[in-house]
Amino acid sequence: MHVNGKSYTAVWMEGSSVMMIEQNLLPFQFQIYEARTHQDVCHAIKTMITRGAGCIGVAAGFGMAQAFMEAPKNNFSSYIEKAKADIEATRPTARDLFAATHRVFEAGKISVQQALNESNAILSEYVEAGRKIGEFGAKLIQSGYRIETHCNAGWLGLVEWGSALSPIYTAQNQGKEVFVWVDETRPRSQGARLTAWELHNEKVPHKIVPDNAGAYLMSHGMVDMMIVGADRIAANGDAANKIGTLEKAIVAQKYHIPFYVAAPRSTFDHNCATGNDIPIEERTENEVLFQTGIDKHQQMHEILVCSPESTAFNPAFDVTPHELITGIITEDGILSYR
Amino acid sequence: MHVNGKSYTAVWMEGSSVMMIEQNLLPFQFQIYEARTHQDVCHAIKTMITRGAGCIGVAAGFGMAQAFMEAPKNNFSSYIEKAKADIEATRPTARDLFAATHRVFEAGKISVQQALNESNAILSEYVEAGRKIGEFGAKLIQSGYRIETHCNAGWLGLVEWGSALSPIYTAQNQGKEVFVWVDETRPRSQGARLTAWELHNEKVPHKIVPDNAGAYLMSHGMVDMMIVGADRIAANGDAANKIGTLEKAIVAQKYHIPFYVAAPRSTFDHNCATGNDIPIEERTENEVLFQTGIDKHQQMHEILVCSPESTAFNPAFDVTPHELITGIITEDGILSYR
Numbered sequence: 001m002h003v004n005g006k007s008y009t010a011v012w013m014e015g016s017s018v019m020m021i022e023q024n025l026l027p028f029q030f031q032i033y034e035a036r037t038h039q040d041v042c043h044a045i046k047t048m049i050t051r052g053a054g055c056i057g058v059a060a061g062f063g064m065a066q067a068f069m070e071a072p073k074n075n076f077s078s079y080i081e082k083a084k085a086d087i088e089a090t091r092p093t094a095r096d097l098f099a100a101t102h103r104v105f106e107a108g109k110i111s112v113q114q115a116l117n118e119s120n121a122i123l124s125e126y127v128e129a130g131r132k133i134g135e136f137g138a139k140l141i142q143s144g145y146r147i148e149t150h151c152n153a154g155w156l157g158l159v160e161w162g163s164a165l166s167p168i169y170t171a172q173n174q175g176k177e178v179f180v181w182v183d184e185t186r187p188r189s190q191g192a193r194l195t196a197w198e199l200h201n202e203k204v205p206h207k208i209v210p211d212n213a214g215a216y217l218m219s220h221g222m223v224d225m226m227i228v229g230a231d232r233i234a235a236n237g238d239a240a241n242k243i244g245t246l247e248k249a250i251v252a253q254k255y256h257i258p259f260y261v262a263a264p265r266s267t268f269d270h271n272c273a274t275g276n277d278i279p280i281e282e283r284t285e286n287e288v289l290f291q292t293g294i295d296k297h298q299q300m301h302e303i304l305v306c307s308p309e310s311t312a313f314n315p316a317f318d319v320t321p322h323e324l325i326t327g328i329i330t331e332d333g334i335l336s337y338r
Numbered sequence: 339m340h341v342n343g344k345s346y347t348a349v350w351m352e353g354s355s356v357m358m359i360e361q362n363l364l365p366f367q368f369q370i371y372e373a374r375t376h377q378d379v380c381h382a383i384k385t386m387i388t389r390g391a392g393c394i395g396v397a398a399g400f401g402m403a404q405a406f407m408e409a410p411k412n413n414f415s416s417y418i419e420k421a422k423a424d425i426e427a428t429r430p431t432a433r434d435l436f437a438a439t440h441r442v443f444e445a446g447k448i449s450v451q452q453a454l455n456e457s458n459a460i461l462s463e464y465v466e467a468g469r470k471i472g473e474f475g476a477k478l479i480q481s482g483y484r485i486e487t488h489c490n491a492g493w494l495g496l497v498e499w500g501s502a503l504s505p506i507y508t509a510q511n512q513g514k515e516v517f518v519w520v521d522e523t524r525p526r527s528q529g530a531r532l533t534a535w536e537l538h539n540e541k542v543p544h545k546i547v548p549d550n551a552g553a554y555l556m557s558h559g560m561v562d563m564m565i566v567g568a569d570r571i572a573a574n575g576d577a578a579n580k581i582g583t584l585e586k587a588i589v590a591q592k593y594h595i596p597f598y599v600a601a602p603r604s605t606f607d608h609n610c611a612t613g614n615d616i617p618i619e620e621r622t623e624n625e626v627l628f629q630t631g632i633d634k635h636q637q638m639h640e641i642l643v644c645s646p647e648s649t650a651f652n653p654a655f656d657v658t659p660h661e662l663i664t665g666i667i668t669e670d671g672i673l674s675y676r
Contacts, residue, residue, distance in 0.1 A: 027645035182648070184626065186524055186548040189643060192626075196645035208650040210524040210626055211549050212582025216656040219584065244550025246557065250592050251585055288522065288530075288548055291629050293641030301639045303631030305527060307365035307534035310520070312546040318554040 001155040001162075001169075002201050003030060009127070009160045011050055011058045013120070016069055018062040020050040023156060027197035028294045037070060038063040038083050045090040045097070048188070052157020053231050053267050054126045057096030061119035063087050064104035068115040080108065092279045093240055093317050095232035095269040123159060129264035130161030132331035137167025137227065137262055140329075143176040145224040148217065150183040151242035152194035153229025153262065163229040163262040165198060167329065172204055180206040181217055185242060187287040187314060214248050218255040226252050227329070230263040237322030237337025238275030239263070243315055249324040261320070262329040275319035288312035339493040339500075339507075340539050341368060347465070347498045349388055349396045351458070354407055356400040358388040361494060365535035366632045375408060376401040376421050383428040383435070386526075390495020391569050391605050392464045395434030398425050399457035402442035406453040418446065430617045431578055431655050433570035433607040461497060467602035468499025470669035475505025475565065475600055478667075481514040483562040486555065488521040489580035490532035491567025491600065501567040501600040503536060505667065510542055518544040519555055523580060525625040525652060552586050556593040564590050565667070568601040575660030575675025576613030577601070581653055587662040599658070600667040613657035626650035 001008065003021075011020045018035040024047065025031050033049045035041045041063030044050050050059050067083030084101050091097060100122050108115035141147070151157075153164035161169065171178050180199055185191035192208045199206040209217065217223050226248060230239040239245075239261045252259040272278050289312055292302045306312065322337035339346065341359075349358045356373040362385065363369050371387045373379045379401030382388050388397050405421030422439050429435060438460050446453035479485070491502035499507065509516050518537055523529035530546045537544040547555065555561050564586060568577040577583075577599045590597040610616050627650055630640045644650065660675035 028642075181651075184524060184644075186522060186550055192644040192648070192650075194645075196648035200645060200647045206648065208626055208644050208648050210581065210652070212524055212580075212585065213651065213653055213656075215585035215588060216581060216653050219656070242550075243548065243554060247550065247553035247585060247589055250553060250589050254588050288546055291631065291641070291643055293629065293643040295639055295641050301633055301641050303629070303633050303639050303641060304366075305629055305631040306522075306530040306546050307532075307538060309538045310530070310534035310544065310546050312530075313519075313551065314548070315551055315554050318551075318557070 001160060001198070010055050010156050011062070011159055012123070013062050016066060018059060018066065020044060020059060021156065022049050023051055023194065024049055027193050028300065038066040038087065041066065042086050042090050052152060053094045053096040053229065054158030054163070054264065056091060056094045057100040057266060058123050058126055058159050060087050060097045061100035061104045061122040064101045065115045065119040068108040068112045080105070091281065093231045093281045096266045099266045126158055126264060127160040129331040130155070130158045130163065130166050133163055133262050133264065133329050134161055134166030134170030136333055137329040138170035138174060140225065140260065141167055141171040141176060141178060146179045146181060146222060148181040148183065148214065148223045148226045149195060150191060150228045150245050150248055151185045152190040154195055154198040156194050156198060157229060163264065164227040165195065167227060167262065168204060169202055178204060180204055181223060182206050182208045183211050183214065183244070184208055185244065186211055211244050215251045218251055218257055223257055225258045225260065227260045227262055230261050230267050231317055232272065232278050233263060233268045233328065234272040234275050234278060235270045236274050237325060237328065238319055239325060240275060240278045240280065240317045240319045243318050246318040246320045249320040253324050258326040259324060260327050260329055261325050265330055265332065275321060278319055281316040283314045283316045285312035285314050288314050339498060339536070348393050348494050349400070349497055350461070351400050354404060356397060356404065358382060358397060359494065360387050361389055361532065362387055365531050366638065376405040376425065379404065380424050380428050390490060391432045391434045391567065392496030392501070392602065393494070394429060394432045395438040395604060396461050396464055396497050398435045399438035399442045399460040401425050402439045403453045403457040406446045406450045418443070429619065431569045431619045434604045437604045464496055464602060465498040467669040468493070468496045468501065468504050471501055471600050471602065471667050472499055472504030472508030474671055475667040476508035476512060478563065478598065479505055479509040479514060479516060484517045484519060484560060486519040486521065486552065486561045486564045487533060488529060488566045488583050488586055489523045490528040492533055492536040494532050494536060495567060501602065502565040503533065505565060505600065506542060507540055516542060518542055519561060520544050520546045521549050521552065521582070522546055523582065524549055528580070549582050553589045556589055556595055561595055563596040563598065565598045565600055568599050568605050569655055570610065570616050571601060571606045571666065572610040572613050572616060573608045574612050575663060575666065576657050577663060578613060578616045578618065578655045578657045581656050584656040584658045587658045591662050596664040597662060598665050598667055599663050603668055603670060613659060616657055619654045621652045621654045623650035623652050626652050
């Protein structure tokens with residue numbers, strides 16, 4: 001997709017380095033982070049330099065391939081085993097991470113080159129999955145639709161095209177008029193920062209709304225459909241996604257608004273029978289207590305935005321039960337579990 | 339209530355000045371704003387130096403009394419009429435504002451002293467209403483309850499005691515153990531800034547949560563009841579309150595969690611048959627796009643927290659229909675409209 005008119009994917013490989021758009025600096029600065037080792041990749045996933053289920057998967061796959069390239073001959077398999085464990089310990093919820101490390105780990109048993117090929121194949125598959133999700137999803141979108149989305153499930157989260165945003169980009173490319181309500185998505189504000197930035201770059205009309213405005217918009221007939229991404233989908237169709245998704249799904253049902261999840265098949269985890277089996281990451285309270293941004297002189301600041309003596313609780317995801325989901329848009333078509 | 343151990347009300351009169359706690363600087367700085375004229379009071383209400391239905395009512399009443407004191411003999415009634423219109427133009431949603439200007443305006447027809455007496459009576463009535471709301475509300479609270487609240491409906495919003503927080507303070511005074519989940523309440527974060535600050539000063543255990551965490555908490559059985567305030571209540575029991583309240587009420591119903599509104603009778607507007615008749619204020623998008631806070635050197639900054647080229651939509655209130663409200667806690671007891 002585009003940044004100031006130039007094409008990018010969110011993660012890619014150059015030589016033995018994994019390159020990624022530094023998403024913590026967006027939308028204020030556009031920088032590329034170079035991960036020279038699989039440890040750098042671990043750092044990047046953990047600190048959310050790259051984020052979103054797809055990008056985590058691609059970065060994890062590349063990191064696993066790096067480990068095969070780095071591993072010393074005299075300690076090969078224990079180095080690889082440890083690298084796999086380290087990569088898998090970075091973020092617990094995203095299914096795609098584990099799928100990617102597993103695939104590259106298995107391929108690496110044949111050869112280092114095979115590990116590298118596999119990690120590149122993962123990237124290509126995500127690009128193609130995103131494109132197809134867009135094709136299937138765009139069929140649901142009529143011209144004039146006002147679509148609400150939560151968090152960032154665009155190309156920044158899925159390497160290219162995106163999951164939740166791909167149908168929107170595709171519908172616009174087909175000449176349909178679309179408008180997007182962008183949930184701010186506290187505490188990390190991926191909606192206000194990343195989704196809004198993506199939509200601006202692709203010239204999609206949109207407005208940022210506080211997460212609190214969802215029920216207002218829906219109860220006033222201002223939302224025609226909602227599309228969100230997912231971090232892990234259980235065998236029964238329950239979907240873990242950014243905190244606040246469950247709330248929107250409940251409100252959408254109340255006002256009879258179609259609620260879609262968009263995700264590649266790699267996000268499905270058949271080892272989880274239901275959403276109760278999906279581990280939910282709790283992140284530092286500092287994400288709630290502090291905010292970063294730029295002042296009018298373009299100077300970056302981290303400021304305390306809460307009462308100084310108080311603490312916070314910060315669960316990063318919630319699980320939306322399948323009965324609240326109208327359909328799951330995948331690269332293979334639209335699935336329903338209701 | 340208490341600030342660093344010292345007793346305060348949120349608004350009071352000293353001589354011909356209306357004094358109020360400068361709520362835009364909280365929780366980082368504690369300052370008193372002195373409104374020397376009714377125009378200063380208009381400015382204070384409009385810019386939210388004081389806020390919350392009760393404080394708006396008290397400040398409006400005092401401002402109206404100031405107008406009677408200020409009015410020149412040769413132009414008395416047109417000065418008063420204009421002052422009333424100006425005060426009433428400051429915030430459209432809060433019912434209490436109009437009730438207060440009306441009362442003081444009528445009393446002023448007798449004498450200026452009568453106007454002043456009436457405005458002081460309004461203050462006393464809010465203090466007493468807050469106290470009684472606490473008494474009735476505390477009966478609903480069992481020791482060990484974890485109570486979620488949205489926005490600030492504490493003593494900073496109702497001069498003293500508060501509406502939603504008064505039952506919590508009273509329950510704690512009665513020796514019950516209470517814990518409060520404080521919704522951040524974007525975009526102005528009155529929860530994270532004001533409610534958390536109040537609770538800290540009153541030593542009530544609490545944690546700030548992103549607004550997005552509501553459904554997570556409720557679906558995990560971590561909330562025993564929810565109490566919020568109101569800005570205007572229609573004749574059928576529909577209640578306008580801070581944006582995001584409707585969303586929480588819908589989620590609370592889904593998980594069978596009691597959802598209470600707490601408000602003095604002055605918040606009821608029998609001229610509004612239903613919530614559809616309540617005017618909803620739309621505020622500037624800058625409240626969503628920018629945030630203020632302090633850096634680690636205690637320096638205050640206003641920073642942009644959204645994508646620089648995007649715009650925002652900022653409705654300030656929503657209306658919760660009466661069928662989602664378990665009961666309305668008033669100074670006269672608990673009302674149900676279901």
